[in-house]
Amino acid sequence: MPRKLAETALSATAATTLNRRVRREQWALLLESNQSASPAAFVIALIFWLAIYHQLSDPIVLVWAVLIHLNQLVRYWWVRRHSQSTEMPEERPREAIFLLFLLGANGAVWGAAAVLFLPVSDVLVAAFVVVVTLSIHSGGMTWMAPVKAAVISFSVPLTALLTLALILQGETVYWVGGVLIFLYAMTSWKYAMQHHKLLTDSLVARYEKMALAEQLARQVELVELASQEKTLFLAAASHDLRQPLHAIALCSAVLEVSLRHTPDHDTASRLLKSIHLLGTSFDAMLDISRLDAGTVHAAVVPVPLQSGFEALNNVFSEQAGERGLELRVRSTDLWVRSDAELLQRMLANLVANALKYTHQGGVVVVARQRQEEIWIDVRDTGLGMASDQIEHIFDEFYQINNPGRDRSKGLGIGLAIVDRLSRLLEHPIVVRSREGHGSLFRLVLPPASAEQQHACQPVLPTGNAAPNADLPERVMVLDDDEDVRYAIATLLQIHGVKTTCVGSANEAWAALQSQPLDDPHAVLLCDVRLANGKDGLDFSSGLAAKMDDPPRVILLTGETAPASLQRLRESDFEVLFKPVSAHKLMAALAQVVR
Incomplete structure (x- = not known):
């Protein structure tokens, strides 16, 4: 789908969802208002027909009373039942039509009161009927404003019958009253529609803000997820790319030493320099990524x-x-x-x-x-x-x-x-x-x-110390990468250090158990991430509990994940981050045996 069409479809879907939420809230407000207004409406209707019956003593008043209270009770029961439902009438057209019918019937019954009870001879009773009817109309227009159809269903039959009742009286004063009632109805509808529009606009603004907040929350989640994925990628990339570079750097150092005083030494030196530049550039790119990921504190x-x-x-x-x-x-x-x-x-x-x-x-x-x-x-x-x-x-x-x-x-x-x-x-x-x-x-x-x-008396780092001539006599190299083991072993042998190379924690423990008492391993060079999910830090930490005189430990790692770095910082071991130069490795060995 083209981008513009996709954005249009997305916008249309969002608009449809927004309109549905607004209509649902409008119906919810209508039901809530109807429920809260029902007791007052019941009392007003009761007082009204009792007063009229007292004046007229006409059985038709009792018929009217039955109709109005029956309408009120049915509507109250219906609203109460649907207020507890998860679906609003707007989502069920038949239910909405039935409620509108009840509201229309309510308006018609009140309008019929004017037709039935308006006596020409008693102006006070007539005024009472008109005032009560208009009060019911005004109150109903207020709480029915959330739903435009409810306003029309209730107001039209009430005002129409009230206007008709006045006009049918035949006298001029009633004619004028009928015209005024009609004008009043027009004005009431206008203000009710304005109220409806204001309420609708406020609901739209409210749900738009909520939609924006939800969208922002989703974006924040996506950003956090992307940051986590970036951190995981950096950790994987750091280890998987540093590992071969680590082996290349050490092998090149061995090559450079082996070719000294030969015509090929210049080539080896250039190779070592290029590898150093590669390692420096790689470190810089990882540093910039870690800073962007927020893992540097x-x-x-x-x-x-x-x-x-x-x-x-x-x-x-x-x-x-x-x-x-x-x-x-x-x-x-x-x-x-x-x-x-x-x-x-x-x-x-x-x-x-x-x-x-x-x-x-x-x-x-x-x-x-x-x-x-x-x-x-x-x-x-x-x-x-x-x-x-x-x-x-x-x-x-x-x-x-x-x-x-x-x-x-x-x-x-x-x-x-x-x-x-x-x-x-x-x-x-x-x-x-x-x-x-x-x-x-x-x-x-x-x-x-x-x-x-x-x-506080801190000092800034002053760089790596130069290698000391007092290197350990025997070193164990624990790394699951054969090329790394070969490179380290060859480098150490050039400097006169005996080495034992193993590829797993089990092999390392077996070699430590069988080591000569008069020639033990003084240092363990241990990779942190070993094969088959084994952890070099856990293995090194466990040696103290298993051995009376465990070797000194130097951890080698390409990890950059914050959690992994925190574990390494909390350990008591020397940690070197790959790729490790020959100079830095020899300096660390000299330092750890001092």
């Missing part, structure tokens, strides 16, 4: 900027020197309120971006306090940007002066991550740039008070 604490600035200098000074650039990171004693790890990620991305687009001169990183704000400026002497480019620099995959998509310049995600982290941490970004004169990126942060500084 900030832990805002007092943070000293100096340790983070030192980390920036350690990481980027060599890169700047190789390109003939000067990186100046000015020391500072300022503290801010932020998330240490996320803030460091923002600063690292800003510095990396500044170095990328600077060909001469350098980059300066400086922090200063301005009243109740801390400004962190990253200023470069690079290419700069035109004003129309600034509004796009935080878009994903947007890069300036990289039409060939040079992979060495990244994917254009770094500033997109900075933008999302800025909104997450509520650290506004100010950008100033002149084409050909460099750029300034400024983060605006809240300062940490002296009391907060004394209460």
Whole structure:
């Protein structure tokens, strides 16, 4: 079905549903009003015919009384029965017609009272009949207004008979009264229709708002479902894509070491560099997706900027020197309120971006306090940007002066991550740039008070420690992927570490039980997601209860699902996220045996 036709069909269906709900509510109001007005109508009718009978002593009054009360009782019984039903008369045409018939009969009986009881000789009695009849008419028009057909069924016979009764009296005053009654009927119908329209419009507005609220609730459910599906996809993609990349990275590291001092070493080095770029790009894409999915949460604490600035200098000074650039990171004693790890990620991305687009001169990183704000400026002497480019620099995959998509310049995600982290941490970004004169990126942060500084002494991450020469003598590798086991084992053997490779938890437990007492496994490198639904974290946690001296555990994982990450954070084990570089793996092994 074409899109426009589908939208039209959907709109027609929604309009039909809305009209049905409005009509149902109109009939419900009619039944409710009839039920509440019935006792008063019964009393009025009783007083009316008793008074008339007292004056006229005519048996026809008793006949009229029987008719009016019979109508009232039948209508009351009918309304009471259908008020408890799940279906309104509007949904059952025969029932609706019967109710309209009862209302019409009620109006006719009241109109007949004027024809039967209007005495020409007694003006007071005549006035009494007319006033009571018109009062019944006015009251009925009010509570019957929700349903237009009910108004017409009741009002037309009553006013017609009342007008006819007056005109039939033959005297001028009654003729005038009949004309006035007719005009009154026209005016009453007009106001009743206006009341009906006002009530209908209010019901339509009410149900449209309810429909919009329901639609919004459905959209929220769909968005939540999409977010959950996205999270599940990210978790699956993270593991399934990181796993082979993890094996490739380690095998390439082994190849690079094996080919040193050979003509092929340059090729191996280029391969390792390309794999590193692939891993970095993959991490960046997953990071941006996790930020969009809302799975990254900030832990805002007092943070000293100096340790983070030192980390920036350690990481980027060599890169700047190789390109003939000067990186100046000015020391500072300022503290801010932020998330240490996320803030460091923002600063690292800003510095990396500044170095990328600077060909001469350098980059300066400086922090200063301005009243109740801390400004962190990253200023470069690079290419700069035109004003129309600034509004796009935080878009994903947007890069300036990289039409060939040079992979060495990244994917254009770094500033997109900075933008999302800025909104997450509520650290506004100010950008100033002149084409050909460099750029300034400024983060605006809240300062940490002296009391907060004394209460908390966190430090920013300073990067991975270098591998220590004191590596464990024997390591067990538990991973269900044969390529990963081979890559890790080969890498460790190059560094003189004995390895035992197993593919399941049962094999690992058997190997631990049979290990030599004088040469036990010092470390267990364990994948979190094992084959057949087994969990590496559960297996590693259970070793403490089964062994007097269990091996130290390093968990390897490609998981990114929030629940999985929370479990890993709550464990006491070292966790490495795939793909793990050879440098990072050896550093973790050296660290865990210290």
